[in-house]
Amino acid sequence: MQNSALVASVTPRKVVVFGGDGFLGSHFVDALAAQGHEITVFGHSRPNGSGNLVHLEGCFRRVVGEFSDEKAVAAALKGQDVAADFILTSTPVSSWEEPLRTTETDLGPTVRFFELCVEQGVRKVLFSSSGGSLYGPHHGPTDENTLTRPFNPHGIVKLCCEHFLSYFRVKSGLASDCYRIGNAYGPRQPLDRTQGVVGAWIGCILAGQPLEVYGDESTLRDYVSALDAAQLMTSSLADLDSTDTYNLGTGHGTSILELLEIFKEVSDRPFEYHVHPRRPLDNPSAILLSGKLLERFPGFTFRDLRQGIRESFDWAKKRM
Amino acid sequence: MQNSALVASVTPRKVVVFGGDGFLGSHFVDALAAQGHEITVFGHSRPNGSGNLVHLEGCFRRVVGEFSDEKAVAAALKGQDVAADFILTSTPVSSWEEPLRTTETDLGPTVRFFELCVEQGVRKVLFSSSGGSLYGPHHGPTDENTLTRPFNPHGIVKLCCEHFLSYFRVKSGLASDCYRIGNAYGPRQPLDRTQGVVGAWIGCILAGQPLEVYGDESTLRDYVSALDAAQLMTSSLADLDSTDTYNLGTGHGTSILELLEIFKEVSDRPFEYHVHPRRPLDNPSAILLSGKLLERFPGFTFRDLRQGIRESFDWAKKRM
Numbered sequence A, B: 001m002q003n004s005a006l007v008a009s010v011t012p013r014k015v016v017v018f019g020g021d022g023f024l025g026s027h028f029v030d031a032l033a034a035q036g037h038e039i040t041v042f043g044h045s046r047p048n049g050s051g052n053l054v055h056l057e058g059c060f061r062r063v064v065g066e067f068s069d070e071k072a073v074a075a076a077l078k079g080q081d082v083a084a085d086f087i088l089t090s091t092p093v094s095s096w097e098e099p100l101r102t103t104e105t106d107l108g109p110t111v112r113f114f115e116l117c118v119e120q121g122v123r124k125v126l127f128s129s130s131g132g133s134l135y136g137p138h139h140g141p142t143d144e145n146t147l148t149r150p151f152n153p154h155g156i157v158k159l160c161c162e163h164f165l166s167y168f169r170v171k172s173g174l175a176s177d178c179y180r181i182g183n184a185y186g187p188r189q190p191l192d193r194t195q196g197v198v199g200a201w202i203g204c205i206l207a208g209q210p211l212e213v214y215g216d217e218s219t220l221r222d223y224v225s226a227l228d229a230a231q232l233m234t235s236s237l238a239d240l241d242s243t244d245t246y247n248l249g250t251g252h253g254t255s256i257l258e259l260l261e262i263f264k265e266v267s268d269r270p271f272e273y274h275v276h277p278r279r280p281l282d283n284p285s286a287i288l289l290s291g292k293l294l295e296r297f298p299g300f301t302f303r304d305l306r307q308g309i310r311e312s313f314d315w316a317k318k319r320m
Helices: A002-006 A023-035 A070-077 A092-097 A099-119 A153-172 A197-206 A226-237 A256-266 A305-319 B002-006 B023-034 B070-077 B092-097 B099-119 B153-172 B197-206 B226-237 B256-266 B305-319
Strands: A014-018 A038-043 A061-064 A082-085 A124-130 A175-181 A183-185 A211-214 A223-225 A244-248 A273-276 B014-018 B038-043 B061-064 B082-085 B124-130 B175-181 B183-185 B211-214 B223-225 B244-248 B273-276
Touching: A014 A023, A014 A070, A023 A038, A023 A226, A038 A070, A061 A070, A070 A099, A082 A099, A082 A226, A092 A099, A092 A153, A099 A153, A099 B099, A124 A153, A124 A226, A153 A175, A153 B153, A175 A226, A183 A197, A183 A226, A183 A305, A197 A211, A197 A256, A197 A305, A211 A256, A223 A226, A223 A305, A226 A244, A256 A305, B014 B023, B014 B070, B023 B038, B023 B226, B038 B070, B061 B070, B070 B099, B082 B099, B082 B226, B092 B099, B092 B153, B099 B153, B124 B153, B124 B226, B153 B175, B175 B226, B183 B197, B183 B226, B183 B305, B197 B211, B197 B256, B197 B305, B211 B256, B223 B226, B223 B305, B226 B244, B256 B305
Parallel strands: A014 A038, A014 A082, A038 A061, A082 A124, A124 A175, A175 A244, A183 A223, A211 A273, B014 B038, B014 B082, B038 B061, B082 B124, B124 B175, B175 B244, B183 B223, B211 B273
Antiparallel strands: none
């Protein structure tokens, strides 16, 4: 893996990853393990977890608990250098129907989580934010200086969490890096959810169901491999005092119809699909210029989308 | 009053003003009454209200209730064209100590309020936002295209409410105007609160207490007369379908030490004061370029700050 060589040797850190056995979180745990960090994974009380970290059993500490259980969260945070938050309770689709629930289940507990980080002496928070819904109705690429105008409750609350991290930095000195991640895809992506079109489409094809395609050639998204995203996010571990916000995408927009063409090429099974207009809940485009983050990884190359989707298919077939 | 002549004749609207007997809300009710609108005031269950609207008794409908009482709020909204929200539960100072309370008491109920507006068929919301804490650590003037980076929970939640209004516009067609108001001052400003330095200082002087001055010549604020602010906000009533966000300030920064000098000139009572460094919870500067709003009021002139402070003193002396 050519990009691995780009990571200089780093000081080992104690890192707790909330949602670390989920899709993106587990790739981050992989990236941490490759760098030799001391890892704790905090997650739901599923027996044996999601299975995403089976290959690392014994290489990390597992704490089973609910994100809303303050005692369990505080115990997991104690003594850690860094807390990474990959907890996901709402999605752009679910929050569109239940905006109040999004404020109650996402915002309040996350702000309380940041407070607990301060109380437990954690030095830095790594926050997985939303590149897809945070900038709002912009056409064309965005960078971190683009005006944020979210209108989807998922993106609204993610941005609000970022602002609360600014508060905790000023008030309590808690460092934090926020990553505004594009449409992450790859192995371990849930196949049965409304968020994550690549995983959802693979799930449909393998189940013999038609794809539901929302949008047209102007509906542009920045598809980024979860493996690439995870590796780039380890940049936060180099300096525990630095604080910043980073776009995390390829900077390249792929239309939903182009994605459909790639699926036709890559899939070895025929499938039907229905094309619908773009949904009101979706931004017209979401393309993330990530120069600020990539400055820290000279020579980094993103995984090719076709190749990445092939790998996702292969993983899903084995899984099912 | 020269500015009154600037208001063209307007279609009478049915307007319910939440917090309409408070400081800024009552000035807005005055401005509505001068234009002949049909007014409902929703407020706390204080016997006879705050006294701010005594001069208008009989000219408006009063609904007594708590903002958290959905039935009372829904009843007040029924049949209204416009709902104006001047409800204030947190301030920059209070929210700094209780960030979670700010999300629970301000954000949730306000989002629910917007939902109720949709359910009751209200056409437009007028939202009093925060010009002082919403832009964050900018030096120099800001306009509506300036990147919003709040770090005080009060400003964070106000901005989040603005974004939820974008959501309700896209999802349900609810129109809304957000006003990012500078440091409003004037008659009826509470004399015993931590928010509103002009009122607080007048209260201290009349009570024989020293002024606590936080900041220096670089701590710049945009002091805007509440009467001017209220009049400018009536611009929302002209078009019930338009939606926008407006800075509402003079565009002129006054340092906290200049304000102190004005108080020395204007006060007929001697007073002591203590100068402290700027508090971490305060922005270095907050100056609001309001050209977009003022375009709608050609020739508008803001009240002179000295004159406005004199009027505030006169009101406070009568009140005490």
